[in-house]
Amino acid sequence: MTTSLDTIDHKILKELLADARLTHQELSERIGLSPSPCARRIRKLEADGYITGYSARIDEAAMGFGVSIFVSVKLDQQVDNKLVTFEQELTKCPEVVDCWLMTGSFDYLLRVAVRDLNEYESFLTRRLTKIRGVASIESSIPIRRVKYQPARLS
Amino acid sequence: MTTSLDTIDHKILKELLADARLTHQELSERIGLSPSPCARRIRKLEADGYITGYSARIDEAAMGFGVSIFVSVKLDQQVDNKLVTFEQELTKCPEVVDCWLMTGSFDYLLRVAVRDLNEYESFLTRRLTKIRGVASIESSIPIRRVKYQPARLS
DNA sequence: GATGAAACCTTCACCCC
């Protein structure tokens, strides 16, 4: 099923990462191939799981959610049902855009996107601290995103 | 230029966040509109900066970069040229997929995507610690991504 | 916001190396 990727596949991924709405024709011109093998390769990259979908890039600030906060969360116990409860509740929160289960001194690292610090306060007091098992919370405020790639390619 | 978004615009953004390659026809069926006003609204959302582009979602693990590490970096001084140097060097590193300038006890928060911990070690020793002004580094290893949305919509 | 026609793109069978 899955063979390893060659140079052309890498070029296709790079172009589609930059612009997913490229037509097969334009893509084929950029990588120096005709449209039909191009389309075949894209289908294979999708079937093999290299490409999992396509997303619009949406400007969070334009949407009114220009403030991001990183939140480190510690639970009182790392037992399975506490983790499950926390994750279920958290998945429901639209403010939480990214969440990782961590090793080390904290259990979860979250990125929360909010309108302003008032909205963050109500998220903290009404939602996050209300989840059973949450022992402590530490907030870190970023100034600016310096670099962002949705995924590493090379 | 920018008027606020109505329900239909929100539906369009939601659908394009989930699948950026939807045709205008299919999108119009899902939101209950005909294709051409649908296309007009998309162009307006792009022109007004709500949609900044379209990306393929690429599976980092499939690409061989299945290990993510969060790295907190502190510089010896927060003077402007140290920040500029650090950011320039960092932008060149393919391993660094996400980087934020932070307030508080650390200066930068990075997410690094690597093949394995050996590659991470060589990134640390050969690249990150070689950048002038880096005073200290703390690595945190995630187990699993619990939730991920490229952007908050509501 | 809808309609319809022209231009464009995708797709597939088929051919080639």
Next chain:
DNA sequence: GGGGTGAAGGTTTCATC
């Protein structure tokens, strides 16, 4: 195995209502 060609069908676009 992979890349190219051309024709059929579908999609986008634009003027128009």
